[in-house]
């Protein structure tokens with residue numbers, strides 16, 4: 001039986017690889033910018049399984065808060081009919097994403113872009129789907145506000161906004177481990193915290209998204225999928 005544990009997503013640096021030699025007696029370790037999070041390796045296949053049912057048959061998928069880049073190269077490898085645009089607001093993450101893409105030799109991932117979810121302007125004018133994994137609880141609430149309002153501006157009607165992470169349901173943590181995790185998040189930054197899925201859904205509703213389709217995921221996480229509703233054309237006057 002596979003045992004999943006809810007653990008904070010901590011990144012480790014990939015062990016530098018020794019590639020080639022400058023002389024017979026000297027091996028030069030190449031710098032490897034890839035970051036690595038054990039949780040990402042564990043959750044990428046369960047997430048991919050849901051994404052297969054959510055993402056469109058073709059088009060561009062924008063990932064907000066790509067982190068290491070491990071996820072996006074995995075999804076790109078398994079969903080070759082889609083093009084992926086990784087983003088993050090951390091320069092270390094952007095370097096790691098480039099390194100993961102280079103190491104994976106995938107040709108359907110665009111170069112990573114700086115994107116702060118809470119900013120009013122995003123560098124991407126349009127996308128066919130948006131995914132955002134493990135950011136909502138590890139960022140101030142204004143990042144979720146920005147994510148949902150910009151997603152509403154960018155996505156066409158029917159397009160999905162996919163969120164993944166731990167959420168409270170009806171104000172209650174879904175597991176004791178999530179409660180402990182939430183306490184740890186608050187200790188790291190009082191603006192962080194496990195959000196109530198109803199609060200995120202209310203924000204999404206007011207921005208023009210459907211009610212969410214929610215899927216239970218390993219380690220007491222949820223997949224939460226909103227779809228853009230056709231904006232009201234309004235009565236002609």
Ligand SMILES: C[S@@+](CC[C@H](N)C(=O)[O-])C[C@H]1O[C@@H](n2cnc3c(N)ncnc32)[C@H](O)[C@@H]1O
Nearest residue numbers: 009065066067089090116117118133134139143
């Ligand atoms: C826990 S990591 C998750 C990374 C990746 N999605 C994963 O699941 O492995 C959180 C990520 O959110 C990014 N982040 C935090 N606040 C952000 C914001 N306002 N806009 C964009 N990215 C943000 C961080 O830089 C970090 O890469």
